[in-house]
Amino acid sequence: MPWMLLLIGLLCAPLHAATIPGMTTATTSTPSTAQTTEPNIEQKKAAYAALADVLENDDSRKELIDQLRKVATTPPQEPVPLITPPEVKEQKTVLENVTEISRYYGDELASRFAQLYRNITGSPHKSFNPQTFTHAATYFLLLAVLVFAFWLLVRTCVSPLYRKMGTWGRKKNRERSNWLQLPAMIIGAFIIDLLLLALTLFIGQLLSASLNAGNRTIAFQQSLFLNAFALIEFFKAILRLVFCPRIPELRPFRIADETARYWHLRLSALSSLIGYGLLVAVPIISNQVNVQFGALANVVIMLCITVWALYLIFHNKKTIQHNLTVLADHSLAFFSLFIRAFALIWHWLASAYFIVLFFFSLFDPGNSLKFMMGATVNSLAILSIAAFISGVLSRWLNKTITLSPQVQRNYPELQKRLNGWLSATLKTARFLVVCATIMLLLNAWGLFDVWQWLTYGAGEKTVDILIRIVLILFFSAVGWTLLASLIENRLASDIHGRPLPSARTRTLLTLFRNALAVVISTITVMIVLSEIGVNIAPLLAGAGALGLAISFGSQTLVKDIITGIFIQFENGMNTGDLVTIGPLTGTVERMSIRSVGVRQDTGAYHIIPWSSITTFANFVRGIGSVVANYDVDRHEDADKANQALKDAVAELMEKEDIRGLIIGEPSFAGLVGLSNTAFTLRVTFTTLPLKQWTVRFALDTMVKKHFDLADVRPPVQTYQVLPAPGSTPHTQPAASAGPQPPVEPTL
Template identity: 75%
Template sequence: MPWIVLLLVSVFSFSAQAVSLPAAAVAASSTHTSQATSPEPDAEKKKAAYAALADVLENEKSRNELISQLRQASTTPANKATPAITPPVEEEEEKTVLENVTEVSRHYGGEFSSRFAQLYRNITGAPHKAFNQKTFLNALTHFTMLAVSVFAFYWTLRACAIPLYRKMGEWGRRKNTNRANWLQLPVMIVLAFIIDLALLALTLFLGQLFIDLMNAGSRTIARQQGLFLNAFALIEFFKAILRLIFCPRVPTLRPFGISDASARYWNTRLSGLSSLIGYGLLVAVPIISAQINVQTGALANVVIMLTITLWALWLIFHNKREIQQDLIQLADRSLAFFSLFIRAFALVWHWIASAYFIVLFFFSLFDPGNSLKFMMGASLKSLAIISVAAFISGVLSRWLQKTITLSPEVQRNYPMLQKRINGWLSVSLKLARILTVCVAVMLLLNAWGLFDFWQWITRGAGEKTVDILIRILLILFFSAVGWTLLASLIESRLASDFHGRPMPSARTRTLLTLFRNALAVIISTITVMIVLSEIGVNIAPLLAGAGALGLAVSFGSQTLVKDIITGIFIQFENGMNTGDLVTIGPLTGTVERMSIRSVGVRQDTGAYHIIPWSSITTFANFVRGIGSFVANYDVDRHEDTEKANRALHAAVEELMEREDIRMLVIGEPNFAGIVGLTNTAFTIRVTFTTQPLKQWTVRFALDGMVKKHFDLAGVRPPVQTVQMVQPAPDAAQAARAQDAAMGGNGGVLPPADPKV
């Protein structure tokens, strides 16, 4: 029985190495007949089975699954089919970053060493081929005839097209002077590039005809001429791109602000570099390998690529500072978003360019035929990706500078809606711009074979990441829309009466402001929680912790809770509002601020007091419905009562004739007559009912008017009298005073003054 289990394990050990159950274990539950006829495994299979079974038992999950399947099979009734034992599914172990780096380094290191070994074998161990001078000269003659014919025809076509290019450039520049006609010049530049490609296509067509006429009936010559024509197409296409960028002979079609000298310099050198690379790798090396031998072709490949690499590195570092300054100047003229990338590129461009040619050098050593195609393809893809990403980012940056303007009616009804929409739009455009940069970076890595973008985005982590991002964006979108709608509705109720709308009461403004703040907190909290749950964070502990924290805070801040509850009820009862004149305890002042916890009151002295709601037991509000005051005036007791009353009535009547005062008084004044009597004066009274907070204005005006009419009528105010009482001196003081007076005359009283 044990060897049967080993056999079953060994069968599956080749497909599931670590934690897989051998598929042949199904035989363990089969009949004894099949067990008896099973062949005896050899020693190697037994060893592999031992190792596989050890791996199965070592993994806890697979071991438990195997035990459960075996117990289920052992308890199956005899009249039922024995269930098949399936191998546990192996879970892929997640590798660390260090393990991934090690694996990639080991893979490419092995590939690198094998390619070097292959190159060494090509140079030293490839069989020699006899050199046939006659065949070589014949092929060279026909090859030269084709090359001269193709170049002559192509250069003639391009020379004939130069006047057309100049006219197109002049027309586009002339139209471009008007900002409304900005599209004409780009159209002319693209049209010139298309014409250049059309001339190249016509030359290739004619070149194919030349090959049919100039191959001397030899397939070898035709194949070599085909190599030249392919290289010509590739190189001239790259040169067409260079002419699109630099345009040395027609400056009016140059899309960038490059001087004529710089344009000719770089166009000449990059064209020469591309010709040397293309014709050297795609034409010279294959022909030398075919006509002479592989060793000579390999050496020629090394010499050509070494020359190209050294020349490119010299050009790069010779012009490093100049290009860096040009890039910085371009960054100064660019938008802020592009300026950051251009400045960063200006610091490292020479290292990127050097790495490009070094990689091309090594690729050409390993695979001369496909290295240039790969590099050219990757370069064109990179250029296209960068161009499209820059265009999209530029459009988004342009949109960022624009704002949406709503109609005056909408702005009147929803004052903050336009600002809020523009704010959300700005954030969305910035996010889209960041996503564009991220996608462009991944596509660049995909173009160079460093990252499989399409496989990543359609399966595994990429698909999950995209799904999470879409969900998060939808959550943020609906949260923003909900907050914008609700906040706009609240702010529409808080709108002032600039356009004839009724001004909401102070109570309404306070309650709506508190509700808006609470709504912002609730929506933000819910959004954050949902986003955290979408990215895989377990929010259950956060909710439990928030509940426990809330309970602890509620016990530790009972006064705060009391303040909040009291404040809410005061607001609902419309006890006070911002701008009311109130008396709270010993303080009297104007309410300047009301929050959910406290009220801010400023006294007429300028002192500002913050009073918690819970400390307010009673308060007086002077702005509730009406204002009133009682004016008492004291008159001398000896004055005529009727004269005093007539003077008071006259003062009130003149006061009520003033329009600015009459509009502040509610109803008519009430004269109470004499309301007080003392030994020196009597008091007459008049009462007024006014609009809220206007009682002092009316009172001050009334006092001035009463003073005026009392003076005209001769009504005197009460006379201030002071009664002075001098205490009598005691007997001792009187005797001493008398002795002192008599002592001066010998005890005789002085004679009386005759005048007295």
């Protein structure tokens, strides 16, 4: 390609011009024998256009960059690798890809129809020998009659056993002693059915060996029949497993007897027509009569089967939808969702199944039925196993773990937390079962290779990531459960009478548990995101920048948190304490990391941020104190008053309910104050926290009683009446002056 050579020349020209100062090369002393011709304008334009095309395409540009980097890193002693412009790959749009795929499959379908037409019209004729055909048909029919007779005989003999198994399983199911008996009997009956089929095939092989008369044609026809019999009866065994028309006790689903017989009869007839028609009749007609007749018989048989199947599907569409809806109403919530979804689209799936079978049988009569039957059996087996596993998981979801009373007392939230983890694990396992079922169904129909996907490429990586995520979540859950349980154990009392921790300890442990939950959750999320391929470096940088911005914008909040933490560590106040914060006095009801809630005796509730608290008083710190001062009239005898006070205190100390609130003995200070009208006596008590008011009220009652008995008077308030300004004291006004206004006294 000339434009590539020109492009290489343009790219390599600067390399020839570059020299290292102080160094000479051998090529400088030797004249060049050949001089490079200067490209003309057209060649330069073509090279530029080619370079633009290379740079425009992502793949070719990346390849060119890799080649340039390789040239740049090549040592001088090694030959410089040749730069070859990468081939420009045309990038197709989605519409072009869809068009190409549609054209490909359309051509394939047209070629198959053309081949079918050639088989019907252009196949070579084959001579038909009626005598040979009749002779082979006689032995064929004889073997078929004997095999069917033996099959019906053995099935009739084991019918009583089936009934006993069904009756016993239903009885155990009604008694609810164990729910596994009935499914075990159903599966056991199916296994017995398969064993009888294997026995019948063995007898059929023996009969075929003795009835083929050494004729290869007869042996071939009989082998066709035995293969078709095995395949069809195996499918009928599955139908009997589902519908079980003769023995309702072994029926796994709630289906009416009439409905079960209806569908069993028609599906059995349909499978017999498909199997014996495609696997027996068509090959015999093709070999014994004519290839064209065989191909035409194949088309006619499959057309009849398809039309009949579509009629059955749409004729019973509403009935089956109604039955599936009723089944969903009586099923678990998890299965109800899938059953309702299947009820909406079941007729389209069934129609697609028979239409695909129709086209497959037209193009490949020998292998299409085997593939479809194999895929169908695999699909039913996959669905059955998945339904069983999902049913077991759903039943386990309804069960809970019950710990011993002692463990529940020591770890109050452990049982709830374990049941929560178990429920989440079972739901996740059930979801994975659904995903695995979908993948296996696609693999059964040849639409997806599960084993290659799991072994190579994305599948192996996906499984590895899932295992890592499961392990991360498992260890995070275990760590959180252990740490939270230890904290809750410290917050609870035990059977040995260990008291509850203090309010300060409860607050600190609760805050630590919440902080621990946030830290573990954040770390777990970050690690999981890293495992699935998300670059968490921008997240961490963004979180740091966001935290810095929040810290500047919420300084008060940060101050509240820090102040609250230090107050908690210093055990300044706890829930239930009586405190005075500024002008407010009340009981602490709530303490968070940002504020404290105080309830006044009036009922008002105040929320006070920690940062606004400069000083506070706590009345519940060790002891309470009562300082009682009593004023007595100045003219009373001080000894008598002091003795009355001591008698009141002595009687108070004799009360058991009050004595238990007082620490130590009371202290009498005697006369501690003197005024013009009274003198003051003082007595002090040390009490339990918050009990000082109870002691003070009782003391006032006793003092009032003994002061009255001793006739100790309280101080009397005196007044002095002074004349009004300008009046003459101690003079009476003249009688002739008439009535005078009253004089206002002055205090």
